[in-house]
Amino acid sequence: xxxxxxxxxxxxxxxxxxxxxxxxxxxxxxxxxxxxxxxxxxxxxxxxxxxxxxxxxxxxxxxxxxxxxxxxxxxxxxxxxxxxxxxxxxxxxxxxxxxxxxxxxxxxxxxxxxxxxxxxxxxxxxxxxxxxxxxxxxxxxxxxxxxxxxxxxxxxxxxxxxxxxxxxxxxxxxxxxxxxxxxxxxxxxxxxxxxxxxxxxxxxxxxxxxxxxxxxxxxxxxxxxxxxxxxxxxxxxxxxxxxxxxxxxxxxxxxxxxxxxxxxxxxxxxxxxxxxxxxxxxxxxxxxxxxxxxxxxxxxxxxxxxxxxxxxxxxxxxxxxxxxxxxxxxxxxxxxxxxxxxxxxxxxxxxxxxxxxxxxxxxxxxxxxxxxxxxxxxxxxxxxxxxxxxxxxxxxxxxxxxxxxxxxxxxxxxxxxxxxxxxxxxxxxxxxxxxxxxxxxxxxxxxxxxxxxxxxxxxxxxxxxxxxxxxxxxxxxxxxxxxxxxxxxxxxxxxxxxxxxxxxxxxxxxxxxxxxxxxxxxxxxxxxxxxxxxxxxxxxxxxxxxxxxxxxx
Numbered sequence: 001x002x003x004x005x006x007x008x009x010x011x012x013x014x015x016x017x018x019x020x021x022x023x024x025x026x027x028x029x030x031x032x033x034x035x036x037x038x039x040x041x042x043x044x045x046x047x048x049x050x051x052x053x054x055x056x057x058x059x060x061x062x063x064x065x066x067x068x069x070x071x072x073x074x075x076x077x078x079x080x081x082x083x084x085x086x087x088x089x090x091x092x093x094x095x096x097x098x099x100x101x102x103x104x105x106x107x108x109x110x111x112x113x114x115x116x117x118x119x120x121x122x123x124x125x126x127x128x129x130x131x132x133x134x135x136x137x138x139x140x141x142x143x144x145x146x147x148x149x150x151x152x153x154x155x156x157x158x159x160x161x162x163x164x165x166x167x168x169x170x171x172x173x174x175x176x177x178x179x180x181x182x183x184x185x186x187x188x189x190x191x192x193x194x195x196x197x198x199x200x201x202x203x204x205x206x207x208x209x210x211x212x213x214x215x216x217x218x219x220x221x222x223x224x225x226x227x228x229x230x231x232x233x234x235x236x237x238x239x240x241x242x243x244x245x246x247x248x249x250x251x252x253x254x255x256x257x258x259x260x261x262x263x264x265x266x267x268x269x270x271x272x273x274x275x276x277x278x279x280x281x282x283x284x285x286x287x288x289x290x291x292x293x294x295x296x297x298x299x300x301x302x303x304x305x306x307x308x309x310x311x312x313x314x315x316x317x318x319x320x321x322x323x324x325x326x327x328x329x330x331x332x333x334x335x336x337x338x339x340x341x342x343x344x345x346x347x348x349x350x351x352x353x354x355x356x357x358x359x360x361x362x363x364x365x366x367x368x369x370x371x372x373x374x375x376x377x378x379x380x381x382x383x384x385x386x387x388x389x390x391x392x393x394x395x396x397x398x399x400x401x402x403x404x405x406x407x408x409x410x411x412x413x414x415x416x417x418x419x420x421x422x423x424x425x426x427x428x429x430x431x432x433x434x435x436x437x438x439x440x441x442x443x444x445x446x447x448x449x450x451x452x453x454x455x456x457x458x459x460x461x462x463x464x465x466x467x468x469x470x471x472x473x474x475x476x477x478x479x480x481x482x483x484x485x486x487x488x489x490x491x492x493x494x495x496x497x498x499x500x501x502x503x504x505x506x507x508x509x510x511x512x513x514x515x516x517x518x519x520x521x522x523x524x525x526x527x528x529x530x531x532x533x534x535x536x537x538x539x540x541x542x543x544x545x546x547x548x549x550x551x552x553x
Contacts, residue, residue: 032214033140033148033178034481035171039189039220040312041066043153045129047117054132065118065129083110091290100294108301119309120157123341131155135170144478147184150174156190159311160197161349167198168207175212182214184481188470189404192221193315193353196365200352203372211376215485216369217477219383220467223353223365224412225318226405231394233308233317233325235299237291238395239284242521245275247392249519250420254388262536269533272519272526300329314346318409319356319363366412366454379485380455383473384410386448387464387515389419400447404467411461412454420515422446440490443498445513450489450497457488463500463509472501 046062047055054062070079087106094103120126133153140148152170154163174183187195195216202211222229231237248271258264274280300308307313308329317325326333326343335343353365360367372378385402392398399406400419407416415431417423423431423446431437431449441451443461453459458480462473476495480487489497498509520526 031146032180032182032184032481033150033174034143034184034186035152035167035174036149037152037167037185037187037191037194039191040156043131043133043156045126045131045155045157048128048130050128052130062132065126070114080111080114083114086110095290100290101297104294104297104301107298108305111302112305115306118157119305120311121309122338124159124309124311124345126155126157129155135173144475145482147478147481148178149186152191152194154194157310157312159345159349160190160193160315161201161345161352162311163194164197164201167194168202168209171198171212172209181210182212184215184217185213186217186219186477186481187221188219189222189467190312190316192218192223193312193349196223196353196368197349199372199378200365200368203368203375211372211378213372213376213378215379215381215481217381217383217480219470219473219477220385220402220405220410221382221412222316222405222409224363224409225321225354226316226409227318227394227397228390228404229313230317230321230325231397233299233303233313233329234321235295235328236321236324236395237295237393239288239291239393241275241278241281241284243392243398244284245271245280245521246398246418246420246519247389250389250515253515253518262540265533265536269526269529273530275521276523276526300331303329309342311342311346311349315349315354317354319350319354322350322354362454369454377485379480380458381477381480381485381487382411382453382455382459383462383476384414384459385462385465385467385469385473386410386416387419388466402465402467407448407461411448411450411459413452414459414461415449415452417447420519422513422516423449441497444509444511445498446511447513448498457490458485459497460489460495461498463498465501475506 044062045065047065049055057063074082084107087103087110090103090106094100117129118126131153135150135153138150140150143149150170152167154166171183175181185195185199195218199213199216201207202209202213249268252258252264252268258267271280302308314322314325323333326346330337330339330343332343335341335347351364353368354363356362357364357367369378369380373380384407386400386407388401388403390397390401390403390406396406398418399408399416401407401410401416407414417427428446431442431451434451436451438451438456441453441456442449445463448461450456450459450461460473460476465472476487479492479495487495489495495506496508499506500509501507
């Protein structure tokens with residue numbers, strides 16, 4: 001009996017000590033430090049001399065490579081426009097003569113002074129530029145939920161495959177400093193590619209260290225590439241009148257370009273009328289002809305004096321465009337010739353992450369993330385956006401997204417509608433016929449279906465947030481880390497899978513959407529809008545609210 005009592009007391013004591021210890025262990029997992037990998041151009045890169053010393057301006061400040069050739073007070077975009085304007089005037093003579101050689105070269109030359117200090121050489125290296133960062137003196141930022149955030153900085157022009165080695169060293173440093181075995185990673189935009197390269201090399205045993213990633217959050221990720229990058233680099237530009245008509249309508253509706261609403265309405269209606277009258281299509285057909293005449297020279301010419309020299313951009317080209325882009329820019333898909341080392345660098349990343357696997361038919365990152373979950377317990381959250389339209393010059397770019405990527409790209413597999421439209425009955429029937437169809441993954445506004453995502457249970461969609469509106473969905477990432485990856489789209493009503501973010505609160509998306517009425521391809525509706533516009537203009541003239549002063553220049 002005494003032995004039995006002693007055993008019971010021992011068990012009680014053991015349980016009494018073990019439970020708090022277990023609780024402490026769980027708590028430490030929830031509060032692991034976060035490595036924060038922001039996107040491109042968020043780490044300043046500075047100009048250096050031949051000895052590696054930073055170059056200073058007249059005020060003794062280091063000169064940032066990204067801004068070194070932009071005149072004071074001008075944005076890079078404004079400067080490019082001032083450079084291009086003189087060249088545009090030379091287009092008509094080239095069209096008349098049919099000889100575009102001088103014109104294309106002049107166009108390429110306008111970009112040279114803008115990017116000449118930022119471009120990398122044929123080996124994908126800038127011997128005259130580097131970041132200035134000593135992470136051993138960095139103090140963590142206290143984030144939401146008490147999490148310690150460590151910001152990882154890197155040269156955003158370089159390949160994720162190379163940057164991964166620097167990230168490995170940084171992770172080891174943070175683990176040692178914090179006294180932990182693992183970290184959480186929050187990666188945004190291009191930072192996702194950096195994180196994935198590190199995870200892939202870790203999983204394959206490239207580093208003499210255990211697998212360190214506890215949970216991963218990918219925010220507006222280009223792991224599937226962005227259409228805008230892939231299409232540009234491969235020369236796959238299409239001028240479609242409906243896409244441009246739709247873009248103008250939705251863009252002007254979403255941006256305050258004109259002070260007078262009547263001017264905005266006039267611009268939108270006139271484009272729609274020109275589209276219905278086939279005039280817009282005829283003009284775009286001519287532009288398409290000109291583009292196809294000059295594309296073989298212009299695309300590689302511009303790429304190799306600007307962003308095409310950054311391996312980082314090549315990592316944001318999906319498999320669909322990758323080989324064509326290499327052939328377009330370098331004239332080859334193989335590592336040979338002048339750009340052999342460069343091609344090897346970009347291939348290293350693509351073959352590790354973006355290449356399509358024959359056995360699965362999906363990019364390599366998909367099976368990699370699944371293996372990491374099975375073998376290391378790493379959970380992955382995906383944060384995507386929709387409700388904005390991208391540039392209307394690429395096939396498929398009119399799918400709803402965040403104005404940088406489409407919702408399908410950003411979410412790793414969701415089905416999305418053309419911007420300003422909902423799923424048709426036929427499309428809904430096809431979705432509902434899917435083997436694993438789940439009604440809960442269909443957005444209330446019938447614009448996105450998440451059941452086809454790589455991680456439908458941990459993929460959240462923010463409506464009407466643009467690419468650069470990043471911090472507004474950070475609360476989901478924080479809660480995901482604090483829950484040690486157990487948060488799902490159905491486990492916490494505070495964070496509905498399809499939501500809008502207003503005044504610091506998440507609200508569930510509703511079936512109503514005003515953008516469904518912004519654009520139309522119905523000729524009768526366009527005609528009514530045109531007549532209504534004429535009446536509005538006449539009324540404004542009669543009331544003295546509108547005047548045409550031809551003498552005031």
